[in-house]
Amino acid sequence: MTAGQPRADAAPEVGGRGVRMPRRERREQLLESALGVFVAQGYHAAAMDDIAERAGVSKPVLYQHFPGKLDLYLALLEVAADDVIANCRDALASTQDNRLRVEAAMGVFYSYVADAAGAFRLVFESDLTSEPAVRAQVDRVTSECADLIAAVIHDDTDLPHAESRLLAVSLVGMAQVSARFWLAEHGDTEGGIDLEVASALVSGLAWRGIRGYPLHD
Amino acid sequence: MTAGQPRADAAPEVGGRGVRMPRRERREQLLESALGVFVAQGYHAAAMDDIAERAGVSKPVLYQHFPGKLDLYLALLEVAADDVIANCRDALASTQDNRLRVEAAMGVFYSYVADAAGAFRLVFESDLTSEPAVRAQVDRVTSECADLIAAVIHDDTDLPHAESRLLAVSLVGMAQVSARFWLAEHGDTEGGIDLEVASALVSGLAWRGIRGYPLHD
DNA sequence: TGCGGATGCCGATCTTGACGTCCATGGGTG
C-alpha cells in the first residue's frame, strides 16, 4: 500500500449505525467526520459517501443536515478561519510588548498547523479556490490577521496604512509558510526541530525585521 | 454577465480553425492556451473543451499531443516551477552582497507574480495539491529556493543546516505571500503601491530580519 | 488539367463517477 492515499474510514465511529441521536449532537458528529475526510482527501477527492460512512449514517441523513457538499465544506472552512483569526486577535491583545506579540502570534500559527484535526489544510491548502465563497474565506484569514498586525504597526511607527499592511501580510506569510514546512519536515519525526524552537526561531527573524522601523513617539 | 467567471475564449486564436501547422508549433500553441485556461479557471473548473476551443482546435488533436488532462497540467507546472527556481538561483548568484541578494530574490518573486501569463497561479494557488505529482512540483519551488537561500545563510552564519533552512523557508514564504497580496490589492490599479516600492519595502523587512545573525568569520 | 486515393481533422458519441433523491424496513408507541 502506498502512503499517498491515507484512508479516511479508520475512525472509531462513535455513534454507530442506526443510532438515534439529538439533532445538534448529530450535526457535530457529521461536521467532525466531514472535517476528517476533507482534510485527508481534499474537497474534490472527498465523496459524500465517505463522509456519511465515516459518520456512521447514510447519505440522506447527511443531506437532511446540509443542503449540499459545498455548504458542508463552507461551514467547516468558516469555523477554521474564525478560529485562527480569533486566536491571532487574542495573541496581539495578550500583551503590550511588541516582541511578545510577535512571539505569541507566531505561536498561534504554529499551534494551528500542529493541531491534530488538521483544519489548517482547509484554509492554507484548499483545492476549491476557484469557488468565490471559498476564496473569500481563505483570503479573509490572511487579510484579517494582517489587518490586526497592521494596526499595531501603524500605531507604533510612521508608516502609512498601505505599507503597514504589506509588512503585516509579509509577517503572516512568513508564519504560515514556515509553519507548514516545519510540520511537513519536523512535525512527525522526533529527530527534527521542536515546535517551540521553530516558532521562536522564526519569531526572532520577524522581530529583528520589524523592530527597527522608526517609532511614532 | 457577472465578473466572477472570466471567459477564456477572448484570445485572438492566432492559429485559426482547421489550419495545418507544424507539430512543434502547434504543441506550443496548445500549451499556451492551456495555461490561459488553467490560470483563469483552475484545474478542476477548466474543461478540455475550453482548452481546445481556445487553441482553435478540436478535442481529438489535443489528445494527440497530450495523453490526458493531468499530463498537460504537469507539463505547464514543471516549466513554471523551473522558471522561478532558475531565476532565484540567478538572483543569488548575481552578487556577493547579501543585502542585494535579498533585494534581487524578492524582485524575482514579485516579477514572477506580476507576469501577465499568470503562471505563478499554478505554483502558488494550485487546486490539485491532492495529486502527489503536483504536490511534489509545488513543494519543490519553496524547497529548492529555500535550499539556495539556506546555503547562503549557512555559509555566512553559525546556524546549523536545519535552522538555516527554516529561516530560508520563512523568507520565501514572506516573498511569496506578500507578492500575491500585493498583486491582488495593488497590481491592477494605478492608485496602489508600485511593484518596485513594494518589493523594496518587503526586502527591507527581510534584510533587517536576517542581517543581524552572527557572522561566521 | 482533371481525377482518385490517402490523410488527418471535426462533430457526435460513450463511459464513468459522484452528487443528490425514492421504495422497502424496522423499531417505537398508544
Place this chain on the structure above:
DNA sequence: CACCCATGGACGTCAAGATCGGCATCCGCA
C-alpha cells in the same frame, strides 16, 4: 397489536474526460 416515521440501500442524472464515422484537403498521375 397496528400505525407511523425515520432510515438506508438502490437509483437517476449530469457533467466532463476520453474516443469513432463523415469530410475537406492535398498530392500524384495520366
